[in-house]
Amino acid sequence: MFARLFCWTIAAVMTAAAPAMAEDGYALWLHHARPNGGSAEAIARHAAAVMAPGSGATALIARDELVRGLTSASGIAPVVTDGSQGASPQGGSPQAGAIWLATPASAPGLPVKLDGLGDEGYAIRSLIRNGQPVTLIAANSDIGLLHGAYAYLRLADTGASLDRLDIRSAPRMKLRLLNHWDNLDGxxxxxxxxxxxxxxxxxPDWKGPRYTDYARANASIGINGTVLNNVNARSDSLTAPYIAKAAALADLFRPYGIKVYLSVKWTAPMELSGLKSADPLDPQVAAWWKAKADEIYRAIPDFGGFLVKANSEGQPGPQDYGRTHADGANMLAAAVKPHGGIVMWRAFVYAHDNPDDRAKQAYSDFKPLDGQFADNVLVQVKNGPIDFQPREPFHPLFGAMPRTPLMMEFQITKEYLGQSTHLTYLGPLFEEVLKSDTFARGKGSTVARVIDGSLEGHKLTGMAGVANIGADRDWSGSIFNQADWYAFGRLAWDPDLPAEAIAREWVAQTFSPDPRVTGPVVAMMMGSREAAVDYMTPLGLAHLMGTGHHYGPAPWISDLARPEWNPAYYHKADAQGIGFDRTRTGSNAIGQYAPRLAKILADPRTTPERDLLWFHHVGWDAKLKSGETLWDGLVHHYDDGVAYVANMQTIWDSLRPYIDSERFTQTQVFLGIQRREAQWWRDASIAYFQSIARRPLPPGASAPEHDLDWYKARRFPYAPGHP
Structure with a gap:
């Protein structure tokens, strides 16, 4: 990878280009910059007119998005017509290069089949009508047209050929949601x-333009829902004033095909109405929730439903009353079902008791409940069994609950991956999990097939992403964090898309389709997450971050009240070796995976080396596949991670002629922070583990800059994101 990156560096500095115009990141991947060379002329030739006979709000948005995007990209505004003046491809003489937006309702007899596309899919085809070339964007609904319009703009913005198009696309997931962990205090x-x-x-009075821009960005990548408030919910979210506020947002999002959802607090009936209990089997409690659901749907007729965090991290839930998660979920499901609503019940049950292995708890709680949930309930499962680490094996619940629809929960915000300043593209993480084989029904039973319903025939399917969006002008805290939001949306639509292809799309739309930009930037992105794994948690280590704020290394912490609060709990380093034994001689968490996979993981020789210390306690002098000892290999991984960040700095510096100054400078500064913090991670971790392993550093490896006590003494009382 390093050789590839240095090749990009050389290529980038050989040819100069005029600097791009100033861009602060607000436009995300929708700024539709005019490409160099003949691409602008090609766009104008293929999009000289936009014919949109639909008159609904969504159809008009689709038309306007095309006009806005094509005008910006080509410099020429297309002619706009509703087809009533003889310009329709159905009759008369269409203008050459026209784009025709149509549904069966607006234009009966479309020359394209729309079966299998559902309400949200689209078809794009190049046609000849009355001797003139026309591009048809067709769908069963106006929402499908909007998705098709954005797809066409994506093709234009990325420099794809607009000739001979024949595209059909429909989402694999029914629900593609952002989960906002936003609190009522801002x-x-x-x-x-x-x-x-x-x-x-x-x-609900002031509805600024940022809300509409938020909806545009999400619709452009196929996201169709948003949970407005934190899973650590406050009951106030369900009061009449806050329902009205949510309704105002729902009204803005509706034309973009986006529904709103709310996280709920389990004890809301007690806190808001003075009920004596929140027992899900208490008829008064069930009646309260039914009445509350009715109230919400009167204000928001297309309200999506509830997201619930219960009996986790101190949050109340049905287990407080001796009931199961299924009892709780089904009671809420009954309240929203008459309105077409759903319940997403989180499987993150990080509860008050001390399990022998935190990684086993969700499986232990939920596996026995398979088949007991109502048909409008999804169990929302994190991608890994602990908590959004730089790398985890996939969660053992995927493939283990065949009678229950499972919804993926990824974290787009980078709680454990450098937060706002580290360039760590998450597309490869998402792809790695989705492609993982559960072996639930033999080889090929991937996580993607579990959650898209194809493995077990489920119709209610979904993927959720914990949003990284805030009030910063660039939306996500850095320009490159936008790529994670983008990648989530694209993979929720189609979980088989390659992360590298998604990165290439994003770079072309965000910066430039010029290969002198896309080549080196995509190369940087594709290795960046692996670099973070190397300098933070190599070879299957996990949860070594500072407690609470999760910022920076703290593998030495071991004195907190609950064992699983301590980083030392997760690495179990001692004089003999390092790693968490999850085989039969340890916690036997491996037994939660399908037998064929469990057999592979039970042996350190067949366990993928990237997960070695997750599943095994390995001796310091054990040999890795490279032939070096575990200790030497661990140090080399730390060094590789730091070196990769340094190389990204070199490449980015070479791109100054191609990137506008504002985004170039922000990224340059952030890469400097990342380099410094990667070195900190490397030095602090090596200092600590060397104090236990008692082995010399391998030849060529430098000693940590400070002694261990210096690293232990660092404090961060005001780290962001941890109110």
Missing amino acids: TVERGYAGQSIWDWWRL
Whole structure:
């Protein structure tokens, strides 16, 4: 990878280009910059006119998005017509290069089949009508047209050929949601892009343009829902004033095909109405929730439903009354079902008791409940069994609950991956998890097939991403964090898309389709997450971050009240070796995976080396596949991670002629922070583990800059994202 990156560096500095215009990141991937060379002329030739006979709000948005994007990209505004003046491809003489937006309702007899595309999919085809070339964007609904319009703009912006198009695309996931961990006071838990974008204080009256721009960005990548408030919910979110505020946002988002959802606190009936209990089997409790659901749906007719965090991290839940998660979920599901609503019940049950292995708890709680949930309930499962680490094996619940729809929960905000300043593109992380084989029904039973319903025939499917969005002008705390939001949306639509292709799309739309930009930047991005794994948690280590704020290394912490609060709990380093034994001689967490996979993981020789210390306690002098000892290999991984960041700095510096000054400078500064903090991670971790392993550093490896006590003494009482 390093050789590839240095090749990009050389290529980038050989040819200069005029600097791009100033760009602060607000436009995200939708700024539709005019490409160099003949691409602008090609866009104008293929999009000289936009014919949009639809008159609904969504159809008009689709038309306007095309006009806005194509005008910006080509410098020529297309002619706009509703087809009533003889310009329709159905009759008369269409203008050459026209784009025709149509549904069966607006233009009966379309020359394209729309079966299998559902309400949100689209078809794009190049046609000849009355001797003139026309591009048809067709769908069963106006929302499908909007998705098709954005897809066409994506093709234009990335320099794709607009000739002979024949594209059909429909989402694999029914629900593609952002989960906002936003609080009513404007703070964002694990948010690193400033305050919440929801101005609850001034809603529902003031509805600023940022809300519409938020909807545009999400619709452009196929996201169709948003949970407005933190899973650590406050009951106030369900009061009449806050329902009205949510309704105002729902009205703005509706034309973009985006529904709103709310996180709920389990004890809301007690806190808001004075009930004596929140027992889900208490008829009074069930009646309260039914009445509350009715109230919400009167204000928001297309309200999506509830997200619930219960019996986790101190949050109340049905287990407080001796009931199961299924009892709780089904009671809420009954309340929203008459309105078409759903319940997303989180499987993150990090509860008060001390399990022998935190990684086993969700499986232990939920596996026995398979088949007991109502048909409008999804169990929302984090991608890994602990908590959004730089790398975790996939969660053992995927493939283990065949009678229950499981919804993926990824974290787009980088709580454990450098937060706002580290360039760590998450596309490869998402792809790695989705492609993981559960072996639930034999080889090929991937996580993607579990959550898209194809493995077990589920119709209710979904993927959620914990949003990284805030009030910062660039939305996500850095320009490159936008790529993670983009990648989540694209993979929620199609989980088989390659992370590298998504990165290439994002770079072309965000910066430039010029290969002198896309080549080196994509190369940087594709190795960046692996670099973070190397300098933070190599070879299967996990959860070594500072407690609470999760910023920086603290593998030495071992004195907190609950064992699983301590980083030392997760690495279990001692004089003999390092790693968490999850085989039969340890916690036997391996037994939660399908037998064929469990057999592979049970042997350190067949366990993928990237997960070695997650599943095994390995001797310091054990040999890795490279032939070096575990200790030497561990140090080399730390060094590789730091070196990769240094190389990204070199490459980015070479791109100054191609990137506008504002975004160039921000990224340059952030890479400097990342380099410094990667070195800190490397030095602190090596200093600590060397104090236990008692082995010399391998030849060529430098000693940590400070002694261990210096690293232990660092404090961060005001780290962001941890109110």
